[in-house]
Amino acid sequence: MSRLAPWAVAAALALAPLALMDLHTWVTLTVAGLAMGMLIFLVAAGLTLIFGLMDVLNFAHGALFSWGAYAGFTALVLLNRAWAWAETPSLAVTVALLALAAAVAMAVGAALGVVVERVIVRPVYGQHLFQILITLGATIVLEELLRIVWGPNDQVMPVPLALQGSWEILDVIVLRFPVIAIGVGLLVYGAMQLLLARTRVGLIVRAGVENGEMVQVLGHDVLRYFTGVFAAGSALAALGGVMWGMFSQSVRPTMGAEQLIFAFIVVIIGGLGSVTGSLLGALVVGLSYNHVAFLLPKAAIGVNMALMVVILLIRPTGLFGGAR
Amino acid sequence: MPDALLELEDVHADIGRHHVLQGVSLVVRRDRVTVLLGRNGAGKTTTMRTIVGLVPPAGGVIRYDGQPIGGRRPHEIVRRGIGYVPEGQGIFATLTVDENLRVAMHDPAAGAARLPAVLDLFPDLARLRAARAGALSGGQKQMLAIARALVNDNRLLLVDEPSKGLAPIVVDHLVAALAAMKARVTVLLVEQNFAMAQALGDDFYLIDDGRTVARGAMSDLARDEALKRRYLGV
Amino acid sequence: MAPASGTGEDLTPVQRAREEARRRRWRQPAPWARLAVLLALALVPHVVPSFQVMDLALKIALFGALVASYDVLIGYTGIVSFGHAMFFGLGAYAAALSVSRLGAPTWGHLGLGVAVAVVGTAALAFLIGTFSLRVKAIYFAMITLAFAEFALILAVQLSGLTGGEDGITPRLPGGLGRLGTYYAVLAVCATLFGLLARFVASPLGRTLQAIRDNPLRAEALGYRTFVYQSIATAVASMVAAVLGAAWVLWVRYVNPDSTLGIHIMLDILLMVIIGGIGTLDGAVIGAAVLLTAQAVLPQLRAVGAALFPGSDLAQRLTDRWLLYFGVLFILVVFFFPRGVMGTLRRPPRP
Numbered sequence: 001m002s003r004l005a006p007w008a009v010a011a012a013l014a015l016a017p018l019a020l021m022d023l024h025t026w027v028t029l030t031v032a033g034l035a036m037g038m039l040i041f042l043v044a045a046g047l048t049l050i051f052g053l054m055d056v057l058n059f060a061h062g063a064l065f066s067w068g069a070y071a072g073f074t075a076l077v078l079l080n081r082a083w084a085w086a087e088t089p090s091l092a093v094t095v096a097l098l099a100l101a102a103a104v105a106m107a108v109g110a111a112l113g114v115v116v117e118r119v120i121v122r123p124v125y126g127q128h129l130f131q132i133l134i135t136l137g138a139t140i141v142l143e144e145l146l147r148i149v150w151g152p153n154d155q156v157m158p159v160p161l162a163l164q165g166s167w168e169i170l171d172v173i174v175l176r177f178p179v180i181a182i183g184v185g186l187l188v189y190g191a192m193q194l195l196l197a198r199t200r201v202g203l204i205v206r207a208g209v210e211n212g213e214m215v216q217v218l219g220h221d222v223l224r225y226f227t228g229v230f231a232a233g234s235a236l237a238a239l240g241g242v243m244w245g246m247f248s249q250s251v252r253p254t255m256g257a258e259q260l261i262f263a264f265i266v267v268i269i270g271g272l273g274s275v276t277g278s279l280l281g282a283l284v285v286g287l288s289y290n291h292v293a294f295l296l297p298k299a300a301i302g303v304n305m306a307l308m309v310v311i312l313l314i315r316p317t318g319l320f321g322g323a324r
Numbered sequence: 325m326p327d328a329l330l331e332l333e334d335v336h337a338d339i340g341r342h343h344v345l346q347g348v349s350l351v352v353r354r355d356r357v358t359v360l361l362g363r364n365g366a367g368k369t370t371t372m373r374t375i376v377g378l379v380p381p382a383g384g385v386i387r388y389d390g391q392p393i394g395g396r397r398p399h400e401i402v403r404r405g406i407g408y409v410p411e412g413q414g415i416f417a418t419l420t421v422d423e424n425l426r427v428a429m430h431d432p433a434a435g436a437a438r439l440p441a442v443l444d445l446f447p448d449l450a451r452l453r454a455a456r457a458g459a460l461s462g463g464q465k466q467m468l469a470i471a472r473a474l475v476n477d478n479r480l481l482l483v484d485e486p487s488k489g490l491a492p493i494v495v496d497h498l499v500a501a502l503a504a505m506k507a508r509v510t511v512l513l514v515e516q517n518f519a520m521a522q523a524l525g526d527d528f529y530l531i532d533d534g535r536t537v538a539r540g541a542m543s544d545l546a547r548d549e550a551l552k553r554r555y556l557g558v
Numbered sequence: 559m560a561p562a563s564g565t566g567e568d569l570t571p572v573q574r575a576r577e578e579a580r581r582r583r584w585r586q587p588a589p590w591a592r593l594a595v596l597l598a599l600a601l602v603p604h605v606v607p608s609f610q611v612m613d614l615a616l617k618i619a620l621f622g623a624l625v626a627s628y629d630v631l632i633g634y635t636g637i638v639s640f641g642h643a644m645f646f647g648l649g650a651y652a653a654a655l656s657v658s659r660l661g662a663p664t665w666g667h668l669g670l671g672v673a674v675a676v677v678g679t680a681a682l683a684f685l686i687g688t689f690s691l692r693v694k695a696i697y698f699a700m701i702t703l704a705f706a707e708f709a710l711i712l713a714v715q716l717s718g719l720t721g722g723e724d725g726i727t728p729r730l731p732g733g734l735g736r737l738g739t740y741y742a743v744l745a746v747c748a749t750l751f752g753l754l755a756r757f758v759a760s761p762l763g764r765t766l767q768a769i770r771d772n773p774l775r776a777e778a779l780g781y782r783t784f785v786y787q788s789i790a791t792a793v794a795s796m797v798a799a800v801l802g803a804a805w806v807l808w809v810r811y812v813n814p815d816s817t818l819g820i821h822i823m824l825d826i827l828l829m830v831i832i833g834g835i836g837t838l839d840g841a842v843i844g845a846a847v848l849l850t851a852q853a854v855l856p857q858l859r860a861v862g863a864a865l866f867p868g869s870d871l872a873q874r875l876t877d878r879w880l881l882y883f884g885v886l887f888i889l890v891v892f893f894f895p896r897g898v899m900g901t902l903r904r905p906p907r908p
Contacts, residue, residue, distance in 0.1 A: 128696060129638055133827060134891045140884030148878055207416045207427045214414040216398040217376055218428045261707050264700050298715050305708045316693045
């Protein structure tokens with residue numbers, strides 16, 4: 001199976017619904033689907049890299065997503081209180097302050113990630129069952145702490161004025177925020193690929209994903225890279241969280257757990273350890289969910305499951321899964 | 325022993341519940357090629373892995389250049405100047421030849437400076453620098469694995485079964501390459517191919533059931549038919 | 559071949575060992591301990607007639623058997639699955655639906671429902687099992703998780719059939735009363751647990767353990783591992799389904815959260831860890847410890863209010879007893895990975 005085949009199939013799947021709906025609807029759904037896909041990609045990318053390099057099943061990833069969302073939420077609320085920036089029509093100012101909130105979220109995510117890796121995950125390297133259990137336990141603890149600090153109810157996430165509403169492109173109305181989400185996703189993907197392909201750290205991480213033992217024996221302290229990748233993955237999850245919060249205009253303690261199942265499906269579809277696989281998987285999942293939700297609402301969740309099952313039957317290691 | 329670069333004294337090691345090494349002792353002298361011989365499953369590879377820190381020693385002493393290294397982590401051990409060429413080469417198939425070499429460098433600048441000399445030894449690799457390592461032939465992969473060990477200023481090379489799975493003509497090329505290195509680096513070699521062992525080795529140690537059972541000069545072993553038949557089946 | 563019984567010289571070593579084990583069975587502590595536990599549970603309604611205690615005791619029995627069936631899967635066969643709660647829920651829903659949607663609530667209908675659940679579960683388990691041949695263990699675990707989530711969503715979405723989020727509160731066939739129901743459910747749990755114990759001790763069970771410890775070797779010895787694993791999966795899930803039906807009999811309602819939710823699966827996991835994976839008896843211990851803790855921990859709120867009246871922080875901290883549950887979870891995995899029974903049977907080497 002050539003490396004292009006999965007992309008071709010995905011494109012076909014994306015275009016197929018055109019037969020069942022008009023162009024305007026298709027564009028709206030496709031944009032929404034790509035945006036949702038990009039946000040899931042942010043979560044999945046970290047997850048797949050963590051598994052690829054460290055062989056760790058990180059079920060606490062969803063909690064980091066939630067913490068990122070809440071950290072970003074607090075930052076945005078405080079900024080709004082100080083400068084009422086949500087009302088600013090200026091796109092430039094909005095984007096700058098958004099970047100600040102995202103940075104806060106990512107910093108919190110990375111810091112929590114380091115703590116989780118050192119305290120929770122490191123003692124159980126190599127034992128998958130215990131990793132699953134202990135990261136689940138960590139999720140419970142983190143979610144409960146979230147409820148203690150911010151309260152258990154849903155909260156409204158302030159979305160800046162400049163990002164609400166829509167643009168009109170070629171007579172089609174396209175919502176603004178999803179487009180921005182797609183942009184952020186592509187940026188992150190590009191940055192990740194660049195880091196992995198062009199830097200020494202990226203080189204060692206790629207080598208480690210293939211053979212962690214060999215990397216050690218070539219003189220590198222793998223444990224430090226583990227912590228780094230875990231922190232980076234957590235930061236990405238946190239970014240996904242704050243963006244998802246704005247996408248759905250609310251934050252709640254269970255948001256991470258809800259998205260984590262999507263992320264796992266994406267990681268399985270894309271292949272453990274492959275960032276590109278996660279991207280493709282996420283886009284396919286996002287697109288199929290939105291298209292199917294429009295055509296047959298009740299079948300939406302089922303379609304992702306079915307997709308995962310079908311793909312695993314054809315390629316048991318996922319679309320771009322390696323020899324692991 | 326003053327000219328001993330690597331010393332193992334009564335080393336024990338476990339893999340899971342198996343007590344694989346039950347008292348391995350050996351001395352690798354500087355600027356010589358020491359060969360580790362023995363049947364399949366005798367514990368030769370485990371000995372290598374224990375030296376390099378992938379398996380924690382359960383007993384005994386391991387000394388490199390006079391310093392004890394047992395119990396340290398692999399990256400600390402190899403940075404003292406040990407190049408490890410494992411069984412099966414350990415090549416990163418998804419990386420290019422050049423990237424494989426770069427991953428091995430402890431210090432990128434120093435490594436880059438040494439690279440031309442290393443590639444001189446393996447002209448094939450110089451030609452294939454941008455190729456995906458997974459697409460290389462068996463012999464080329466083995467060359468790459470050895471080249472990786474030379475990219476740093478390593479004084480000891482641990483080479484595990486380099487001829488495994490290679491065609492005889494490629495093995496000859498390998499022997500020539502290793503012989504060329506003899507002058508500047510100390511080698512501990514595990515090899516089942518007795519002809520190759522004989523061609524390269526100065527000293528030998530025979531391992532059986534996780535223990536050292538015989539030792540001596542390679543030239544002596546070549547003449548000892550009884551020993552060879554008993555432990556090597558040749 | 560030597561005959562199965564007869565003079566000592568005719569028996570093979572394996573057969574001799576089995577004879578020995580059979581004769582020694584009643585001299586070992588395990589069967590007596592199990593009987594003692596069963597007796598204790600049976601006496602609860604007479605010793606402590608409080609409904610809460612009876613409820614706790616019966617839940618211990620139900621979960622004890624459920625976790626034991628999970629232990630067969632994870633401890634004896636070595637298959638990590640997150641779908642076990644799904645089979646439990648399937649049985650529960652089948653029972654509830656069969657007595658509420660087929661007309662009058664009769665024992666016949668209930669029996670039909672249970673039968674359908676058992677067959678359906680076995681088929682579903684077998685189907686999911688066919689995946690395990692093709693994909694690696696981690697993928698399989700996540701697939702089962704996805705299936706379980708899917709089942710949950712299905713239960714909520716097909717509200718016409720399942721009552722959605724609210725679930726079903728069926729009118730159960732009459733005639734038993736609370737005490738009768740208690741003993742009926744207890745009997746079901748005890749029988750199923752006994753079945754599992756026999757299964758695990760049988761030659762089939764031993765083969766499973768061999769497969770768990772060294773699948774390559776088992777294959778080399780000629781055992782078709784897939785067949786055995788499928789049988790074990792089917793047995794474990796069928797037991798879970800029947801227990802689901804028994805659950806409905808006692809609790810008298812079923813909804814997605816209480817039977818299919820992720821925290822049922824988490825509870826099962828925690829119980830099997832606390833009790834000890836691969837010990838079967840540990841399941842009951844794990845169930846007893848966790849369920850008692852869950853009954854007691856919410857009282858923490860009252861304790862907090864009593865000790866620090868008026869403190870908002872104290873109230874917040876004690877309100878979220880789940881937090882301490884999570885911490886307990888982590889501590890158990892760290893310090894007690896072999897569980898109670900595991901540590902008792904094989905004390906860690908110094």
